[in-house]
Amino acid sequence: MDRRTFIKAGAGAGLVAGTAGLAxxxxxxxxxxxxxxxxxxxxxANFDPIWGTQYVVxxxxxxxxxxxxxxxxxxxxxxxxVESEEVSSDGLTWTFKLRSGLKFHDGTPVLAKDCVASLIRxxxxxxxxxxxxxxxxELVAVDDRTFKWVLSAPYPxxxxxxxxxxxxxxxIMPERIARTDPFQQITEYIGSGPMxxxxxxxVPGARAVFEKFADYVPRSEKASxxxxxxxxxxxxxxxxxxxxxxxxSAALQNGEVDWWENPIADLVPVLRRNRNIRVDIGDPxxxxxxxxxxxxxxxxxxxxxxxAILAALDQEEFMRAIVGSDDSLWxxxxxxxxxxxxxxxxxxxDILKGPRNIELAKRLLAESGYKGEPVTMVVAQDQPVTKAQxxxxxxxxxxxGMNVDFVATDWGTTGQRRALKTPPAQGGWNIFFSWHAGAxxxxxxxxxxxxxxGDRAWFGWxxxxxxxxxxxxxxxxxxxxxxxxxxxxxxxxAVENVVFVPPGFFLTYTAWRSNVTGITKGPLPxxxxxxxx
Amino acid sequence: xFVYVVRRILATIPVMAVVALFVFSLxxxxxxDPAAVIAGDQATPEDVEKIRRxxxxxxxxxxxxxxxxxxxxxxxxxTSIFTGLPxxxxxxxxxxxxxxxxxxxxxxxxxxxxxxxxxxxxxxxxIIDRTIxxxxxxxxxxxxxxxGYILAYVFALELDWLPVQGYTPISRGFWPWLENLILPxxxxxxxxxxxxxxxxxxxxxxxxxxxxxxxxxxxxxxQRTVLFxxxxxxxxxxxxxxxxxxxxxxxxxxxxxxxxxxxPGLGRLTVDAILRRDYPVIQxxxxxxxxxxxxxxxxxxxxxxxVDPRIRY
Numbered sequence: 001m002d003r004r005t006f007i008k009a010g011a012g013a014g015l016v017a018g019t020a021g022l023a024x025x026x027x028x029x030x031x032x033x034x035x036x037x038x039x040x041x042x043x044x045a046n047f048d049p050i051w052g053t054q055y056v057v058x059x060x061x062x063x064x065x066x067x068x069x070x071x072x073x074x075x076x077x078x079x080x081x082v083e084s085e086e087v088s089s090d091g092l093t094w095t096f097k098l099r100s101g102l103k104f105h106d107g108t109p110v111l112a113k114d115c116v117a118s119l120i121r122x123x124x125x126x127x128x129x130x131x132x133x134x135x136x137x138e139l140v141a142v143d144d145r146t147f148k149w150v151l152s153a154p155y156p157x158x159x160x161x162x163x164x165x166x167x168x169x170x171x172i173m174p175e176r177i178a179r180t181d182p183f184q185q186i187t188e189y190i191g192s193g194p195m196x197x198x199x200x201x202x203v204p205g206a207r208a209v210f211e212k213f214a215d216y217v218p219r220s221e222k223a224s225x226x227x228x229x230x231x232x233x234x235x236x237x238x239x240x241x242x243x244x245x246x247x248x249s250a251a252l253q254n255g256e257v258d259w260w261e262n263p264i265a266d267l268v269p270v271l272r273r274n275r276n277i278r279v280d281i282g283d284p285x286x287x288x289x290x291x292x293x294x295x296x297x298x299x300x301x302x303x304x305x306x307x308a309i310l311a312a313l314d315q316e317e318f319m320r321a322i323v324g325s326d327d328s329l330w331x332x333x334x335x336x337x338x339x340x341x342x343x344x345x346x347x348x349x350d351i352l353k354g355p356r357n358i359e360l361a362k363r364l365l366a367e368s369g370y371k372g373e374p375v376t377m378v379v380a381q382d383q384p385v386t387k388a389q390x391x392x393x394x395x396x397x398x399x400x401g402m403n404v405d406f407v408a409t410d411w412g413t414t415g416q417r418r419a420l421k422t423p424p425a426q427g428g429w430n431i432f433f434s435w436h437a438g439a440x441x442x443x444x445x446x447x448x449x450x451x452x453x454g455d456r457a458w459f460g461w462x463x464x465x466x467x468x469x470x471x472x473x474x475x476x477x478x479x480x481x482x483x484x485x486x487x488x489x490x491x492x493x494a495v496e497n498v499v500f501v502p503p504g505f506f507l508t509y510t511a512w513r514s515n516v517t518g519i520t521k522g523p524l525p526x527x528x529x530x531x532x533x
Numbered sequence: 534x535f536v537y538v539v540r541r542i543l544a545t546i547p548v549m550a551v552v553a554l555f556v557f558s559l560x561x562x563x564x565x566d567p568a569a570v571i572a573g574d575q576a577t578p579e580d581v582e583k584i585r586r587x588x589x590x591x592x593x594x595x596x597x598x599x600x601x602x603x604x605x606x607x608x609x610x611x612t613s614i615f616t617g618l619p620x621x622x623x624x625x626x627x628x629x630x631x632x633x634x635x636x637x638x639x640x641x642x643x644x645x646x647x648x649x650x651x652x653x654x655x656x657x658x659x660i661i662d663r664t665i666x667x668x669x670x671x672x673x674x675x676x677x678x679x680x681g682y683i684l685a686y687v688f689a690l691e692l693d694w695l696p697v698q699g700y701t702p703i704s705r706g707f708w709p710w711l712e713n714l715i716l717p718x719x720x721x722x723x724x725x726x727x728x729x730x731x732x733x734x735x736x737x738x739x740x741x742x743x744x745x746x747x748x749x750x751x752x753x754x755x756q757r758t759v760l761f762x763x764x765x766x767x768x769x770x771x772x773x774x775x776x777x778x779x780x781x782x783x784x785x786x787x788x789x790x791x792x793x794x795x796x797p798g799l800g801r802l803t804v805d806a807i808l809r810r811d812y813p814v815i816q817x818x819x820x821x822x823x824x825x826x827x828x829x830x831x832x833x834x835x836x837x838x839x840v841d842p843r844i845r846y
Contacts, residue, residue, distance in 0.1 A: 043805060045615040046571070051584075052615075053573030125580065167573060183587040185617045203626050204616045205805045206797030242698065242795045243804075246682060250690055250697040251795070382808065412810045415569030419578050434574055448575045458577065 034235040036516070036532055038525070039248045039260040043241045044208045047197065048186045050125050053167040055437065059524045060239065062226065063210050064105075065171030065191035068096065068115065069163035070226030073522065075341065075442055077163030078227035080219065081110065081172060081192070083145075091154030092137075098145045103215045104174050105196040112141035117178035119149075122170045124182040128161035128445050129170070131475070157445060157475055165226055165439055165523055166446035194218070194230045194528060195237060208239040223528045225520075230528040233518065237527055252277060252511060258532060259512040261525055264384070265324045271511050281328075282510030284521045285338050285438030289318060289389055290449060291501035294430050295462045297423050299375065299402075305368035306498035310351045312361035312400050318503035321388035333505040335491045336450055338438035343484060348492030352502070361400040372403045376424035377431040380411040389433040389503055418459040432459070438505065439523030443483070444471045444490065452499050460500060466493040534838075538831070545827045552823045553605065556816050557598050565810040566590075567614045588614055601816065610820070611813035613806075620817040623802060630700045631798035634721065634790065635783050637714045642722040642729060643776065649726070650733020650772075651760055657738055665730060672727030677786050681720035681793035688716060698795035717794040721786045725779050732775045736768035743767075769840040777833035784822055 042056040049061035070080040079085075083099045102110035116139055123129030123136075138150040155161075162170050172178075172192060180186045189197040194216045201209035218229035240257055242248040249267045251257045253274050262282060263271060271277045291309070299305040319330035331339055334349025346353075375397065379390030390406070397404050405424075409417070414432055422428040440446045451471065454463035470490035477483040512519055518530040568585035569576075585591055604611050610620035653665040689697040695716055701709040740746065741764055749759050788800035799818060806814035837844045 045805070045809060046617065048617075052571045053576060055573075127577075167575070181587070183583045187617060203797050204613075204618070204623065205801055206627075206795075240699070240795070241797075243801070244792050244795065247685070247698050247793060247795050250685055251699075254689055254693070254697050256697055256699065409564070410808065412565035412567075412570055412808060415581075416564055416566030419566070419569060419581055436575075440575065446575070448577065456577065456579070458575075 034532070036234045036237045036259065036527070036530065037257040038237060038239050038527075039242050039251070039257050040239050040525075041262045043205050043243070044202075044239060045204050046185060047189050047202075047208075049171050050121055050168045050182055051185045053125075055167065055524070058165075058167040058169060060197075060208060060210075061169070061171055061191075062193070062524060063195040063237070063527060064189060064193045064197045065173060066102075066193045066230075067162065067170055067226065068172065069159055070228075071160075071163045071165055072224035072227040073520075077159040078221075078224075080163075080227060081115075085159075087158075091156070092151050094149040094151075094158055095142070096147055096149070099217070099219075100145065101217045102192055103217075104192045105190050105213055106174070107215070108174065109144075110172065110192050111144050111175075112147040114175045114178065115172055116141050116147050117175040118172045119170060121173075121178050121180065121182045122168060126161075126168050126170070126446075127448060128157065128164070129168075131155065132158070132161060155475075156478060160443075160445060163226070164446055166437070169226075192216070194232045206241050208241075210237040210239075211235065218528075223526070225522050225526060232528060233531040234527075252513065255513060258516050259510070259519065259525075259530075261510055262508050263511045265326055265329065265509070268326070268509050268511070276514050277511055278514055279509050279511045280519075281507050281521060282525075283438065283508065283523050284340065285442065285523050286505055286507040287385075287438055288333060288336070288338065288436045288441050288505055289322070289385070289503035290434040290436055291318075291389060291393060291503050292418075292432050292434060292449075292460045293498065293500060294424075294428070294460050296421055297428065297430065298373065299365070299368055299370040300430060302368035302370075303497055304364045305370055306501075307351065308361040308364035308368070308400060309396070309501050310495070310498060311357045311364060312396055313352065313501060313503065314356050314396070315352065315502075315504035317396075318389055318392050319506055321392045322385055322504075323506050329508070330504055330506045333502050334495075336441065336447075336494050336499070336502055337443075337487060337491060338441045339505055341438075341442040342480065343443055343487040345484070345488045345491045347488040348495040351495065358400060365400060365402070370402070372401075374403050374405040374424070375430045376405045376407060376428070378407045378409060378414050378417055378429045379433060380414040381408050382410045385435050386411070386414070386433040389435075392503075393431065393433070421461070437523060443487070444474050450490070450494060450499060452494070452497070462497070462499045464493060464497045464499060467497065467499060534835075538835070541831050541834070545824065548827060549820060549823060553602065553816070553820060554598075556819045557601060558594075560810075560812050560815060561594050561597075563810075567810040567812070570809050571615065601813075605820075610817035613814050614811050615809055620813050623814060624799065624817060624821060627797060627799045627802045629702060630796050631787055631791070631800060633700075633703065633710065633714055634717055634787055634796060634798060635780070637711070637718040638722045638725065638783060639776070641718050642725040642779075645722075646726040646729035647733050647765070647772065650730040651737055651765060653730065653734040654737030654741060654764075655756070655760060657734075662734075666734070669727040669731050672723040672730075675723065677720055677724070677789045678793050680723050681717065681790060684716045684720055685794070700796045700798070713794075713796070717790045717796060720793070721783065721790040724786065725782060728779055728782070729772065729775055733768065733772050736771045737764055740764045740768045766840060770837055773833055773836050773840065777829050780829045781826060784825070 040056055044056055044060050046052045049057050066081050068082045069077045072078050081098055081102060082096050084097045086095045123133040132155055135151040135153050135155055137152050141147045174190055177186050177188050189199060194213055195210035196213045198209040198211055212232045212235045218231050221228040223229050245264045245267055248260050252260050268279055271279050293300040293306055295301055315332045323329035334346045334352040337344050380386040394404055394406055417429055418432045420428045424430050436449055444450055448458045451457045452462040452464035452467035454461055470486050473486035474483055477486055515533040520526055568581050572581045572584050612619055613623055649665050653662045656662045685697050688695050695712055700713050703710040746764055749763050788804055791798045791800040803818050
């Protein structure tokens with residue numbers, strides 16, 4: 001019993017007769033133990049995981065909607081809602097059979113037609129879905145539990161597309177909801193996942209509530225990330241939105257919340273000193289910083305100007321600005337793919353290793369024809385990661401002789417400005433900063449930032465045919481060796497041509513009360529198997 | 534009086550119209566793009582553009598403004614771009630915490646500041662006066678969030694007397710409601726206490742020099758009667774004016790206080806809406822705040838008649 005509860009209990013005993021009408025409805029100890037209070041990374045402002053692809057929406061959606069397949073901790077796709085699949089010998093026809101007994105939260109059975117409608121909506125928004133859609137000849141329900149996807153050419157990454165954890169995931173919704181235009185928001189939140197969304201308790205910006213779905217049938221296998229048996233050991237999960245990290249830290253120390261998804265590094269020492277709190281790396285796949293250059297306009301339309309930055313860039317400076325002095329939270333990254341994953345490579349990354357060469361950077365810059373024109377650097381100040389990268393980059397560019405026009409702004413404005421292709425003097429930009437979840441950077445499937453297909457590429461619009469050739473080679477690869485060969489060549493081409501500048505790889509912590517067990521490391525907070533004593 | 538009240542309420546309509554036009558224009562020219570925020574960081578420019586079109590954000594200013602005005606004329610503030618929920622529903626969800634915070638703050642502030650101001654005026658020039666005025670300077674100078682963090686550290690983390698954060702509706706009990714509001718109200722009320730205490734002291738000192746006060750004392754009335762019955766009542770008009778003006782301070786301060794104490798009120802809704810460029814929500818909130826401010830000023834004018842019978846409308 002904590003001191004406040006003790007004081008209240010004492011006061012209550014004294015005043016029980018007179019103040020009975022004023023007493024708060026008490027939760028029994030058992031009920032409190034069955035409610036997990038969680039502070040997510042951001043506000044759950046909308047709840048359509050196809051329409052809005054923010055990570056926080058994906059994380060909440062994974063509780064409510066199930067997927068046909070799910071990746072496990074080895075990044076291997078495993079069956080989830082699917083009982084079995086069959087692919088024709090020519091690789092053109094995929095036939096999927098659903099597990100029996102699957103139900104939506106409104107009590108209706110999950111049918112093949114629901115899967116078909118959901119996949120149609122998903123494939124209009126997801127990069128891999130769009131690739132499948134481009135090959136699609138037919139996507140139809142065969143019977144209540146079977147549906148068929150017929151393609152005009154083989155797509156070897158089909159199961160990965162349906163299992164991947166980067167947004168948008170191919171969540172399965174009832175047909176009537178899945179028929180919503182993919183660019184319009186759904187208005188019903190009915191899924192077949194292990195928890196149901198309590199819409200009446202949703203206060204965007206403050207709270208989101210999920211309750212255990214009694215009819216959920218978990219798989220028999222042990223849970224592993226998005227795969228296996230998703231067994232819920234709590235009855236209710238309350239997401240408590242706390243914009244202020246100091247408040248979240250105090251609430252965790254005080255026992256007002258049970259789990260804080262991403263404590264900032266500055267507060268971790270305080271949390272570690274509290275014997276009731278456990279702190280550990282949250283997502284082993286971490287994050288990759290992004291120092292994004294505009295390939296359309298001078299000076300960065302010349303590869304020598306882009307390479308000048310690689311020659312001078314000190315990743316340690318960038319990473320320390322983001323994570324502080326904790327060396328366990330960052331790694332140098334002479335490439336673009338997530339360290340510790342099967343396709344990780346440093347091929348072609350020598351320019352990012354060893355002592356930094358300012359003189360080489362200056363020489364490359366001069367060769368590119370740069371003569372001190374202003375370089376517009378847009379830096380969102382309301383995101384600690386972008387602000388830290390911007391501050392370090394500003395010094396770096398000044399050191400190599402660039403004339404930086406530092407535009408301090410917020411993330412909302414950055415989002416608008418980075419989409420402008422006009423020259424910087426007319427409202428466009430030369431540089432902005434972001435970061436990518438390491439889970440999205442394990443392969444090119446959901447890694448939009450690595451693509452270099454010109455106008456269709458991510459902001460900065462790099463146009464590098466060799467990168468695109470290797471992306472295609474990876475998609476066509478038949479086995480891991482072929483995939484690795486493609487990624488090695490891709491990484492080399494991406495570094496040589498500087499698709500973007502990678503300022504390094506960094507990790508973040510997660511923290512929870514010691515009476516909570518079962519928290520696993522992963523790219524999103526997994527609530528299955530989490531218990532509270 | 535009734536005609537005056539009706540006339541004042543009707544006069545709010547052109548004020549609100551000007552506010553509406555101003556806010557809409559300001560948001561239209563302000564940088565930022567809700568479609569980019571919705572689409573997420575990995576979205577392609579094409580996806581962002583499609584979302585922008587589906588939200589109608591690509592349409593001309595006149596059409597969007599005309600639609601919005603037509604909605605307001607039907608008492609409809611529109612729908613949030615992000616949540617898909619009606620703005621009125623979002624505001625209704627957040628109204629109780631903010632009103633509770635403001636009411637408790639007002640009660641705490643007035644009940645501390647007025648006696649302090651009276652005491653300072655009575656003991657003008659003494660150590661008591663200087664201490665109270667020193668406290669007032671402190672209240673003005675220290676930002677709300679600093680006071681908030683200190684209070685939370687001492688009374689929640691160290692002493693464990695009160696919760697760190699959150700809000701409990703009053704429907705779930707008086708004490709659970711109040712215990713969540715004590716620390717934020719004190720934090721928010723500091724500047725307000727300082728303001729009211731200073732103005733009370735200044736006006737009281739002026740009133741205490743008046744002949745009728747000397748007469749009251751000469752009649753042998755007690756110090757308490759002189760101060761609170763004769764002096765304070767005559768010093769009340771400027772104090773009430775400051776209390777009314779201070780409501781704007783409270784609204785501004787609530788934004789910070791609600792963030793520090795994780796109270797799901799209108800202040801946090803405002804910040805969230807601005808950061809995400811949720812235009813209908815921002816517009817609805819600014820209109821609401823303007824309306825509240827106009828109403829508070831009307832209430833202040835009406836209270837004048839209660840404390841000063843010479844004022845009639």
